[in-house]
Amino acid sequence: MTAVQAERPPVEVAGVLGSGADDPLRAAVVAALATVVDPELDEPITDLGFVRSIDVHARPGGDAPASSSAAVAAVIHLRLPTSFCSPNFAYLMASDAKDAVAALPGIDTVVVELDDHHDSDLINAGLAADAGYRGTFRHEAEQDLEELRLTFKRKAHTAAAERCLTELLRADPSLVEAAVGTVTLADLPAGRHTDALVRRREALGLPSRPNAVVLVDQDGHGYPPDAVPLALRRARSTRISIDGNAHFCRGLLRTRYAGSGTDQTERVDGAEPADHHHLIPIHVKES
Template identity: 35%
Template sequence: MTALEARIGEVRAALDQVTDPELDESVVELGFVTGIEIDGDGAVRVGFRLPTYWCAANFSYLMAADMRDAVRALPWVNTVAVTLDEHMFIDAINDGIAKDKDFSDAFPAEAGNDLAGIRQHFGLKAMERRQEALLRHLLAAGHAPQALVSLDLAGLAALALDAAGAELRRRYLERRGLVGGLPLAFVTSTGERIMHETLAVYLRHISRVGLNAEFNGALCRGLLAVRYGGAPQPLPAEPGLADFMRQSSPQTARP
């Protein structure tokens, strides 16, 4: 592997940590990244595209900003140019990202929609989706609802889990810090306690986030394939659509 190939791999790995804020999936896995170019002086250029010409400006801008910041964090990178192609707001987005503008400055008509607020909004949705997947996994493994909702963060970290459960825990803890509130492992998106008596109801309530994301993810893959050619990207194995459409098991439903 050449030095250039190694650096391209580093950039791709950094971009892989950036998610579509609505789908909570990697922009690399979704096929949004179209190209990575690196000059010898540490200048990086990243091209990306979206499934439709009219994808919402707020999360399009958020993805572009997160990609820029992820690549910029690499120690050898001097400059980063992230360019969105074929979008209705292409000029405003590319100009704003190049000049490090906040979303509200790039889109002044979107009053009150600063980049931090947009990131928090979508981050909490991702937290709910990841929380549901982890809780359902733990319930299926035999953990009692009352014990789960009483766990603190240290207790969750100490649980002995299989490989799938450990990965779900890791992903959930990436977003748990967005909430704050009570020092419990599992809380609502507003930081409130989850009652074990109504855990099954709560899980059904937040399942709409995952179901919506799964539907939109499948739609985005299809639209991307139709627009640019090629086969749609495969759906993720975990969590799948069935996880959000199935009825609660008896174990999940009991208090």
């Protein structure tokens, strides 16, 4: 443990993202963390409640306030819904968090630690040493992180396209599934779903011009009319999987960490308010 970490041990603070809002440097740290996305759930770690604590202060040995241009340390603790969440996802989020905060002007020391995970010690040591993913997990690192990112960027794009097309189908009962294969970005209504789709296309290098077809495969190719319904159903299963996992993980986090729901914000599609958690009813049949 470094001197920075030892000085202020992590504490459980409900509403950690909203506290200290009058400190512009701390607010910048929160904004930087909001750019870090859980690859599997396709949501910012700040929205999911994965940020446990944020501490921005003058480095040990200095007496300058955190808001000044002097040497400043940022110490961030992350938490996950379970102790056995996938280590590669955990490392990716923690590493991205460190990179995002380290890029901020005015902060010269960044410590990111993952709490209460079965690989916390290994991940935290790798982050502290800037060892990288393969340097941290060595022979256990079966897949490169960039390959993992690409896989989940593609899934996020597929889900975003399905949301837009399903919204279009619901708005126009006369539109049949086979016809959505020719729908272009220009045909979509303006709004957050369309904006989200465009961002995900740009992240993959897919065309985002108005006449670009919405329903495409991972290489940007469209589908013939007879293949569109199946392609749309597959896209729907991907979207349901992402949304379902996100809903489940939010609930697990609230169960594991009391008060963590305060740090969860409403999903971008409005489907998951932080203070509202329904369980699927269980029906027991008589023998």
